[in-house]
Amino acid sequence: MQKRKIYLLLLGVCFGLSNIQAQTQDTLQLDLKQAENILLENNLSILAERLAIDMADAEVIQAKVWPNPTLEVDEVNLWTADYQKKTGEKQPSLFGSDSFGRFRQISAQIEQVIETAGKRKKRVALAKVSAEMAQSYLEDFLLSLKTEFRKTIYSFQFHDSYAVMLNRQLTSLENIVNAYQKQYDQGNVNKAELIRLQASLLSIKDDLIEERKALNELNEELVVMLNLPENTRLSFGSTFNPDREYQLPFNYTLNYLQEEALKNRPDVAISKLDIQRIQKELSYEKAMAVPDLALSVGYDRGGNILQDFIGFGFSIDLPFFDRNKGNIKKTQFAIEQQNYFNENKLLEVREEIRKNYQNYLEAAHFFDDIDTEYIKGLDQVMDAYTEYFKLQSINIITYMDFLESYIDTKRTILENEQEYLDDLEELKHSTGLEINTP
Template sequence: MKKRTLNPLILMFCCCLNVLQAQTQDTLVLDLEQAEHLLLKNNLSLLAQQLSIDIAEAEVIQAKVWPNPTLTVDEMNLWATDYQKRTGEAQPSLFGSESFGRYRQVSAQIEQVFETAGKRKKRIALAKVSAQKAQAYLEDFLLSLKTEFRKSIYAFRFHEGYTLMLQSQLTSLENIVKAYQKQYDQGNVNKAELIRLQASLLSIKDELIDEQKTLNERNEELVVMLNLPEGTRLSFHPVFQRDYNYQLPFNYTLNYLQEEALKNRPDIVLSNLEVKQTQQELSYEKAMAVPDLALSVGYDRGGNIMRDFIGVGFSIDLPFFDRNKGNIKKAQFAVEQQHYQNQHKLLEVREEVRRKYQNFLKAAQFFDDIDAEYIEGVDKTMEAYTEYFKLQNINIITYMDFLESYIDTKRTILENQQEYLDDLEELKYSTGLEINTPN
């Protein structure tokens, strides 16, 4: 029987397919939109912060509750002595018995406090402001989280891209070192050139190890933020532009961005709510100067000149000594203080937007004279220098100088791509606007 042999090309294809399947199983590949969806769904810190809304709403519910009535049972005797029976006045028996309860005394009173001067409404208003603040805190937290998350992805892609470039140059240099080692063994090149190449090889290896460690740290940070299973390896679709056309993604003026920041930023909303809260607290403290009224209904079985007496009453504090002046004065100062802090916050935000807008403009200017053709030309020149060096058309000094310059250039471009996107995220955070990220 004739044995069938696999075509080598088919065998190679099957091996490659297995490797790709293994990589797909071990690595979670996401684009920016998918990653943010996971962040909003899974991030534990965000889930915990969202519960603050429920807590604040529960406080509003509690603020609406009336004070409980107070029941007082008093003057109850559990037994009567012979002397009390001889000298006391007999009462009607209880529960249909002929004798039970004839010498039992009891009084009872139920009292309800009624808050005056709209204290309850003012307390509800305060709780509602706290609920609004909780919502603003959540929005501020979410804005900060998304900014931090996106910048973490940009950093991840920078280190990933730089690692791939170093690995490529390391492979080329390893081949050159192997070839030079053979030439040195044959006595065709001097040892100084071989040592120079080996030193550069070790330097790239060392830098590559550092980059891989940093990449692992970034991967760990993102896994925690996304609340993914331990050991998940992440990879992201390209976030850096391949045409290097990093220009302004908007036509907004600085003044427009500043005005939008004052309308949209959650911390501005919080500052305004702080002012409102101090005003509500002042109103509440003024109301606290008005005494509350307590109405009561009482029953007395036998301790009054009238049998089974039912009477009504009221009580109220007399504000002779405590008129809550200290707390009112304190609340007035708090209103004034918060007003100054709010004005400071507005000025601070306008200056922050100005600074981040200018930083972003400078980051965009870096790419004015850089395009895809320039980067492609640099890459092709590096490949040509490598071939020239292998053919000994250029000396080692020329080659090593260009290799170092090439690595520095690629790192600088990757760093500035990351810086551009980071500055854009900072500008988005400072204005509260969702400006489209170029891709």
């Protein structure tokens, strides 16, 4: 049912509604869950990364195959000189002809290489580890992409919420400026007050333009991520919640999160798989020190003391000089090197979680002394101040000071709300856990 809703929404984006004019851009309203579902279905980078798994599986198939046999045809004479006919030895004719083939020579040989020391089996094992790594690379890519995607949506929501607030104050201030202009024309107010109101109006307009530009840029990024039609305008249900309890939304300890990350993070799995991969490479390099055996069967029409001779043979490299010692030594050093890399990776992960855990707590602490009713009541107080100013119950200095303070406070709250959500996403990313917000 959820996918059906998403496809219906996408259909509406692609074809539009009948009552919308051609020049009007479609707006796709999504919540975070719907957006993520579309991301996983449509994102071109994900589709490309998934093919890497198919490619790795194909390498496993390729590693299982035997070497092709070699066919060698030799000593074929395309013509025979008169001198050769006089001095040469006649052969039986070919294809039932009395003369064809009496002076034709040919030899052929088929050779099959038999890999020794379990090279094929070791090559398959190595390819299977690479396939596991491809799966982990995809999981790591998805984890990073989802984190980036969510943070982009939070940024979009911040700029959208801030733009809505600015637009509301712009409309209110425009009405006041128009009223003041009329009063100034009648000589009831001084020009300094009108100029200050107009200056504030221009400042809000400028800020609003910058916010809309930021929204356009973020809209472009999200449309590309979601692989939507290029004229799509996006809108998201706000995750900025004034009723949110700004505290850690779970009872896990830092040590627990660190241990879970070492179990769940794809990049940790990749680091461990790298060790397995190099160990299997070492096993393969040791097998390469054992020469392969080549078995052959050959036919010779007339170049041997026996006519239509069929013979068997074999060949094998004699490992006098090259016993693959260099590659074996190199791979042994690579294992030691990767062990150091893995230890460093585990340390990085633990410290990254510590940092993100502390950053998240710091972001939550911003709201410790802020009453929820205070956040809800800001807009009401601003509206009240506007009415007081219109009724001349307060002077312009008091009104303008509160307006500037209101805008700064709203921006600060929205910025810290976004930072709180961003830090939570970073904590999710660093632990590999899907942590639900309260």
